[in-house]
Amino acid sequence: MGLITMIREYDLFAKPLDDFRIKTSFGGIISVLSFLTIAILFITETISFIHVKTKESLFIDYTPGDTNVTIYFDIAFHKLPCDFLSVDILDQGGQSQENIIDNVYKMRLDSDGNLKANSEMVKLVVNNNHTIIPNLNSTTPLPPNYCGSCYGASTGCCNTCDEVREAYQLRGWSIQNLDNIEQCKNDPIIKLFTEREGEGCRVTGRAMVAKSGGNFHIAPGEGQSFRKTHMHVLKGISIDRFNISHTINHLSFGEGFPDKKLPLNNKVFIDENGGIMHSYYAKIVPISYTYVSNKYEVFSYQFSATHVKKDILKAQSGLPGFFFIYEFSPIMVRYEEYYESFGRYAVNLCAIIGGVYTVAALVDSFAYKSIRILKKDK
Structure with a gap:
């Protein structure tokens, strides 16, 4: 017995004679559908193989505690004049954060939301804002021996509007109507x-x-620290005149990376009246994203936020403005790009071909036997 004859004895794929093969129209239809299915799945699997995939895992945040985070923002206030607006960033204790590196600008808009003609970008300094043009002081001469009333806030003289404001501020009072x-x-x-x-x-x-x-907040008035409390001086302007309707064009933390979620981008909030405090409570999650091309790792952040509106005229506390209160999660999410191995790709192709062929054979066999039984019954 030759080697070829011995190997033939182990053939698992015995072939029947052509005389015993029966071909049917239904079998032909099943075969065509099987070829189409295999072709479609082959193309889909190949496209998936050549594209980058991303796997996700969770870790304890291992970045140093003294790491700095960059906040990027672009917010348009529809009815809040630039001259009466300031930007402040406070720590959890309510004190102004120190050593902030900022590059913030404000631009005047007309009533339609377009940039005002002949207006220029004005640089803002975070936590050090002078919202009112400094030379706007009354120069009207006062009569000799004039002693203006402080309206119960002080027993001394208040000869200017600023002195009345200061007297009220020391008392912790607010001026309801400057008229x-x-x-x-x-x-x-x-x-x-x-x-x-x-x-x-x-x-x-x-x-x-x-x-x-x-x-992090943008609000009318000058931010000041009074008795270890952050407060805004509104210069006696009634809070119901400050309308905080706004559009968040962009708000993000850290650098960008693929598929980064920005939940507040392009959100519009309209107030029918003034004196509304918009608070956003955000949970910020550190992100590590590693690119497959050069193994470059980017550290960034994503957040989810809850928006709360408060009518100060009814609550009698708070400040009209845009307030973004945030805290960092101790859990880091790591995303890593990778390509599927060729071995797994080959296994998937074999599974597609074998699976489709097996299912098609079962369907064809079941249909053929059912038809034969029905013919015998007749």
Whole structure:
């Protein structure tokens, strides 16, 4: 017995004679459908094989605690004049964060939301804002021996609107209506606000902050620290005149990476009246993304946020403005790009061909036997 004859004895794929093969129309249809299915699945699997995939895993955040995080933002306020707006970033204790590296600008908008003609970009300094033009002081001479009333806030003299404001501030009081204050009736700040009321302001830029929980907000008035408490001086302008309707064109933390989610981008919030406090409570998750091409690892951040509106006129506490309160998660999400191995690709192709062939054979066999049984019954 020759070698070829011995090997033939182990043939698992015995072939029947052609005389015993039966070909049917249904079998032909099944064969054509099988070839089409295999071709489609082959193309799909090949496309998947040549494309980059991403796997996800969770780790404890191992980045240093002194890491800085960059906040990128572009927010347009529809009815809040630029002259009465400031940007502040506070830590969890409510104190202004120190050593902030920022590059923030504001631009005046008209009532339609377009850039105002002949207006220029004005640089803002975070946590060090002077929202009102500094030379707007009344120069009207006062009568000799004039002693203006402080309206119960002090027993001394308040000869200017600013002195009345300071007296009220020391008492912790707020001026509800400047029209009732004699020294403020011709106040240049009120005149400026009335002149520019209805204008909008676009605030855009970036700020590099410490990687710790904090409060990033854009609000009217000058941010000041009073008795270890952060507060805004509104220069006596009633809070119901500050409309905080806004559009968040962009808001993100850290550098970009593929498929980064930006949940607040292009969100529009319209207030029918002024005096609304918009608070966003965000959980920020550190991200590590490694590219397959050069094994370059990017550290970035994603966040989810909950939006809460508060009517200060009803709540009688708070400040109208845009407030973004954030904290960092201790869990890091790592994304790694990779290509599928050729071995797995080959196994998947074999599974596709074998699976389709087997299912098609079962369907054809079942149909053929069913037809024969029906013919015998007749």
